[in-house]
Amino acid sequence: MPSLPGQGKGGDGIEIMPSVRRVMRYCGCTFDEAMRLPTDVFLLCSKNMFIEDLQKTPEGRKYLEDCERMAKTEPDIEALKQKGLEYRSVKE
Structure with missing residues (x-):
């Protein structure tokens, strides 16, 4: 993959297309096949690959759990x- 010289771990460079x-x-697939995929695919x-990578470590799993928890909009x-607390809807 293309990278910027002299940056990153051990001077290997920073990858500029990690999503590809x-x-x-x-x-x-190959680079050409990946670039020809429809944008949504x-x-x-x-x-999916990013999530799969996060699921491999305890820190990543915690991060995903936190994301899911924070995305909830209903109590x-x-x-x-x-916990002995009462919930009153704003609509009431």
């Missing part, structure tokens, strides 16, 4: 009841 490399690894493959009413 992820898609190639995830799909088992390319982005989905890149996202956990059962958890509130278990």
Whole structure:
């Protein structure tokens, strides 16, 4: 993959197209095949490979759990009841 010289680990350089490399690894395709994928398929493959990589480490799994927790927009009413708290909807 193309990289910037003299930067990164041990002077190997910084990879400037990590998403292409992820898609190639995830799909088992060549650079040309990855670049010819429809944009939505390319982005989905890149996202799935990124998530798969995060699931391999405890820190990554914690990060994904935190992301899922923070993305919730509805309160956990059962958890509130278990703690003895009352939930009142704004609509009431």
